[in-house]
Amino acid sequence: MSRSVNVGILGTGSIFRAYAAGIATLPELTVTRVADVDLERARTAAAEFGIPAAGTTEELLADDDVEIVVNITPPAVHAPLNEAALRAGKHVYTEKPLAATTELARANLVTATETGRTLGGAPDTFLGTAGQTARAAIDDGLIGTPFAATSFVRSSRVQAWHPSPGFFFQAGGGPVLDWGPYHVAALVNLLGPVRDVMGANAMAEKELAVTAPERTVESVPVEVPTHATSILRFDSGVLATVMYSFDVWDTELPHLEIYGTGGTLSLPDPNTFDRPVRIKRRGDTEWSELPAVTEAKAPATGPFRGLGVLDLARHLDGGPHRASGDFAFHVLDVLERMSLASPESGALTVLSSVKRPAPLDRP
Structure with missing residues (x-):
């Protein structure tokens, strides 16, 4: 610019x-x-x-x-x-x-x-090193043709660190709308738009004690589902099994994996920018780290945001708009279908669609 x-x-x-x-x-x-x-x-x-x-x-x-x-x-x-x-x-x-x-x-x-x-x-985390490296691996055919994916989120334990976490458990919150955007944005970046959603939702507790050291409230009511499981079917035919939960405090499940006819990609937490992406092709005996294809690095000071704002600014200067309103709307549309899903509802059609955002230029 x-x-x-x-x-x-x-x-x-x-x-x-x-x-x-x-x-x-x-x-x-x-x-x-x-x-x-x-x-x-x-x-x-x-x-x-x-x-x-x-x-x-x-x-x-x-x-x-x-x-x-x-x-x-x-x-x-x-x-x-x-x-x-x-x-x-x-x-x-x-x-x-x-x-x-x-x-x-x-x-x-x-x-x-x-x-x-x-x-x-937001989220713009798919514009970071991990999201773009995984995207390049899929576009380059390193794992063959993707056919399935898994996506798992455990509790962020927000009641243990946020002084007033009530909004996380009210309309507009919950694990689907809090954590889900990072994962669904990552999946749409990698696999394209979602066609429909099947699933169910649950609530483990109706009130939670707040234990944050500087808390301003002692407890918060739970008004939205706090555990969701779904199957997302993409336009490409890929099936993703997802579980987003505020109730699961510990797990050994991976954050995000993409399964292809020629191998598997393992991605780090999509809420981060620059952790390694690993690959294991059929016939490999060990996982290996993929070299990064971009230079987006989080500062040493801690959590990093801003690439989506830069993306918007560069779009105003004539560039593509990756973290666009249409992209964010499709992610929200998928998440809303997840929130409404139940065994009785069957498959819920995602009413919107969007093109996969353009990958960042490789150096």
Whole structure:
């Protein structure tokens, strides 16, 4: 890009530091303003990362210098804040999920079209080294023709570290919408769009004790399913067996594997960027690590976010849009089908479709 794009971050919650630290490593982006309903928290966050301005949502949306708004507020308010930012003339990149429901997300996409603004959405982790290396391996035929996959998520134990984790267990939360986006985005990047979903959901407990050291509540009610199992059938015919759970605290199952006629790919946690991808072809006696095909690295400071924001900025400059609103909508559509699935419902058709995002250029 020939210029740096100014970014305003809306929300300074638990994922803020990952965005602020990540964007700071990307010279094409500059965070110029941050906003939060807690003004003191916004000012503290701005001071920590040298961000020039901090204030209210209204001030951020009225700031003509802000070109892209990064919405990292709780999921329940993604849709109205996306709407407000788009109508304020901003391009928007929102944390996952795109909105709490596909109905709300669809309205955001319509608004983006009406306003001539661009909407993008997390997760962007499939743009990292692991996601792109696995994509290259599949595109190059290293495991033959993919025919199946497995995808497993155990509890993040959020009640043990988040001071007020209630929203994780309310509408817009749960393991399907919290962890599922990383896995489904990774699968769609590797295998293409999902056609239909079969499955079932369960809830192990109706109330959870909060044990986080700095907790502000002692317990939270559980209002959404906390354990989901599904089979995803892709347009390509590939079948993926998935289990996303807030109730399973320990497991030895792999995060993500792709099975092909010529071998198996083993991927790291899709919530990360740059851990190794392993392969074992038929006839091999050992697993081997694949050489990385991109240079996207997480900083040593910890969790990393920002490649999706950069992807949006480069799209404004004429490049492809990989972490697009349409991509995020399809991921949400799949997850919503998972949330609704039951033995009685049979296969639920995923109403949207999307092309596999273009792979990043290899060096």
